[in-house]
Amino acid sequence: MTMKLHCFGESGHSYKVAMALSMMDIEWEPVFVDFFKGASRSPEYRDLNIMGEAPVLQDGDLTLTQSGVILDYLSSKTGKMGGRSADARREVLRWMFFDNHKVSSIAGILRFQMNFLPEEKRNADVIGFLSARLAGALKTLDDQLTNHAWLAGDDITVADLSCAGYLFYPEAFTFDRKDYPHIDRWLDAIAAQPGWKPPYDLMQPAFAAPA
Amino acid sequence: MTMKLHCFGESGHSYKVAMALSMMDIEWEPVFVDFFKGASRSPEYRDLNIMGEAPVLQDGDLTLTQSGVILDYLSSKTGKMGGRSADARREVLRWMFFDNHKVSSIAGILRFQMNFLPEEKRNADVIGFLSARLAGALKTLDDQLTNHAWLAGDDITVADLSCAGYLFYPEAFTFDRKDYPHIDRWLDAIAAQPGWKPPYDLMQPAFAAPA
Structure with missing residues (x-):
């Protein structure tokens, strides 16, 4: 099943996970969080993550937050890029x-x-x-x-x-x-690793520069 | 074997671990780090922890740093205060x-x-x-x-x-x-939990207030 990553381009914590998903060759899709317009402060988002932060990863029924936890989960699940002992x-x-x-x-x-x-x-x-x-x-x-x-x-x-x-x-x-x-x-x-991409190639930015 | 915790009283990260050791009823002793006098910047301390931080836990041959890692280790080792699944x-x-x-x-x-x-x-x-x-x-x-x-x-x-x-x-x-x-x-x-003590009852402070 395709994993969903709630994220926005400027979020470095989201980027860490997006990089991992891309480099581990996992099927995933971004769900855009319009962060600077307050999307993460809505009651719906707080139900998803009381911390009000991005990223949030959804893998089937499992919802995970905190990039460190998600990265640990992805490396355990795939056996890639993680400590084995x-x-x-x-x-x-x-x-x-x-x-x-x-x-x-x-x-x-x-x-x-x-x-x-x-x-x-x-x-x-x-x-x-x-x-x-x-x-x-x-x-x-x-x-x-x-x-x-x-x-x-x-x-x-x-x-x-x-x-x-x-x-x-x-x-x-x-x-x-x-x-x-x-x-x-x-x-x-x-x-130089396979699958690496820069942040704004993986996720949509939320900040519109003033005209 | 008695665990050693390199720490000083003002270090909240050290205190988290000292609290855990005390509340889990583990045999341990503090090793004082004279932090504000630069003890954690010495080459010897950097060999122990390149991050130059307290706490450092030594359990036999194992040396661990970062309070989050140490707390995870202690709860796994004792089966106390940790998630079981x-x-x-x-x-x-x-x-x-x-x-x-x-x-x-x-x-x-x-x-x-x-x-x-x-x-x-x-x-x-x-x-x-x-x-x-x-x-x-x-x-x-x-x-x-x-x-x-x-x-x-x-x-x-x-x-x-x-x-x-x-x-x-x-x-x-x-x-x-x-x-x-x-x-x-x-x-x-x-x-109110058994074994809980306030910070300066568990570890020596490093800061001497000016006279």
């Missing part, structure tokens, strides 16, 4: 928690502040604060990638897709690949 | 990812800004921004707890310990129990 699976989860705690959580709100919030509401102190936090987390990724081809093992795993999700977006959020040579090489290696 | 385990992981993404990640840096950073470095705009983010996440927790006794199932799980960790601290971080009646009731229910 309990130890290896924990190492994958470890980098997905790090991502949620320090990478995507910050990159997402920083990119929002710098691109999607009306200019008069943007705050330079907030942007500076978030930018310094993000740089620290990216330094950790770059350090890990200095002598590891992939974050969580000898081969690509969903931990790589999780941590890389936001880093494939074209909008400015104070991230420059040139500052992180190992991240730069690793992003190229992910993008 | 794959579905139930995913629901536990789901709330732990939400916590890392939106609750603890924000509460931690907000509490740091308001309490441990020298006053002249505190920034009202940053504090206001983080405070609004945290309020949104706490509203989601309160909503879930409106008609659920526990976050992720019929009984207490490590997801409750994860999401509640920072909320047991005495320092100000714009969280007031009175604003969230269901969170208030739920924190009391956690604190």
Whole structure:
């Protein structure tokens, strides 16, 4: 049965899952969430996901939320891109928690502040604060990638897709690949995998730039 | 064998694990990390955890980091406070990812800004921004707890310990129990469990208040 992914293009968390579905060659279709117009705040959407977030994955009767949980589920279901032992699976989860705690959580709100919030509401102190936090987390990724081809093992795993999700977006959020040579090489290696596509090729954007 | 937890009192992520160890009646001992004096930035500590964070759990030869991974490990190992089916385990992981993404990640840096950073470095705009983010996440927790006794199932799980960790601290971080009646009731229910103790009863604080 075709899986359904409730998502929108700008959502890096949705993109991680869309990338996985595409790279794992799973049959799926996007269901567009008009996020910036409040679609995720409707009672119907809250019934689907009380957290009011995208993505939500529906696989038959099973409804899953949180990209980390969905990625873990997809790798278990397909046997692809996941740790095969309990130890290896924990190492994958470890980098997905790090991502949620320090990478995507910050990159997402920083990119929002710098691109999607009306200019008069943007705050330079907030942007500076978030930018310094993000740089620290990216330094950790770059350090890990200095002598590891992939974050969580000898081969690509969903931990790589999780941590890389936001880093494939074209909008400015104070991230420059040139500052992180190992991240730069690793992003190229992910993008060279069969089935990889950039975010807006997989999902419809929700933000209409002002005329 | 006695488990070792590398931790310090102010670390809410460490506290989640210390709470679990105490409530699961596991033999453990804290290893103090002098965090604010840079102990987690030493080469030795980076060898233990390249992420430079607390907590780190050592169980014999096994070294684990990220509170979400450690909590999942402890509940699997003991059969306590965890989802017993794959579905139930995913629901536990789901709330732990939400916590890392939106609750603890924000509460931690907000509490740091308001309490441990020298006053002249505190920034009202940053504090206001983080405070609004945290309020949104706490509203989601309160909503879930409106008609659920526990976050992720019929009984207490490590997801409750994860999401509640920072909320047991005495320092100000714009969280007031009175604003969230269901969170208030739920924190009391956690604190009433056998083995529960407040943070500074389980771990030594690293911050010495200026004279």
